[in-house]
Amino acid sequence: MIEPIYFQILASMLFCVGIYGVLARRSAVLVLMSIELMLNAVNINLISYASFSDLGTDHASLGQVLIIFVITIAAAEFALAIAIILRLYRNRGSVNVDEIDLMKG
C-alpha cells in the first residue's frame, strides 16, 4: 500500500536535485530545466495531499485544479524564459549565467 509520505519524500528529493541544478549549472538553459524540476516536485507534493485527503472529493478536486494552474503558469514561464535566453544569445553570444553581469554595480 502506498503511503502519502512516499510521494512527499520523492517530491523533496526532486526539489533538492532542482536546487542543486539551479546553484551549480552555468548554462541558463540548464538552470531553467532545473526550475522545471522544482515545479514538478511541487506538483507531486500537491497530488499527494489531494488524493490522500480524508476531507472528501472537494479537496481532491481543489488540488488537481491547482496543479492544472501550476502547469499552465509553468508553460508560460518556460516559453518566456526560452525567448529571453535566445535574445541573450543573440546579443551577447553566451548564455552562461556568470557572464551576464551587465547590471552588476
Add this chain to the structure above:
Amino acid sequence: MTFALVLFCAASVFVIVGAIVVVTTRNIVYAALGLLVTMIGTAGVFLLAFAEFLALVQLLIYGGAVVIVVLFALMLTRIEDFRHLSNNRQQPIAAIIALGIFAVLATAIISTPFPHSERTALSVYELGERLFVDWAVPFEVASLVLLVALIGAIVLVRSDDSGREIEEEDKE
C-alpha cells in the same frame, strides 16, 4: 510489497535518474532527454495517485511541448556552444545546500503526522465540472496569461531588423 508499490518505485527511479541526468550531464541534448524521462516518471506518479487527466496533461505539455521547445531552441542557436557544458565553482556548496534542505524537508515530513485516507479517485468528469463551474474565472485568466506570455515571447525573439541580422550571420 504490493504491485502498486513496485510501480511507484519504478516511477520514482525514472523521476530521480532523469533529474540527476539533467543536473550532471555535459551534453545539453542529454539534459533535455533526461528532463523528458523525469516528466514521464512524474506522469506515472500522477497515475498512481489516480489522477489520470493530470498524467495525460503532464505527458502532452511537458513531454511534448516543453522538451521539444528546448530542442528547437538549441537547434536555432549554434549547438556547438552547448556541447561541452561546464559547471561553475559553486558545485560543492550547491551540493551541501541541496543535501541540507533535503535533510530539513525529510525530517519535517517524517515527524509530521498527516491524517489521510485511502487514495481517492476523482473522475475526469468531476474534475471538468469543478474546473469549469467553480474555477471558470481563474481558468479564463490563466488562459489570458498564457496568451500574453506567448505573444511576449514572439515579440522578444523577433529581430529588430531581420534582414540586417541575417547578413551579419552570413558574414560570420
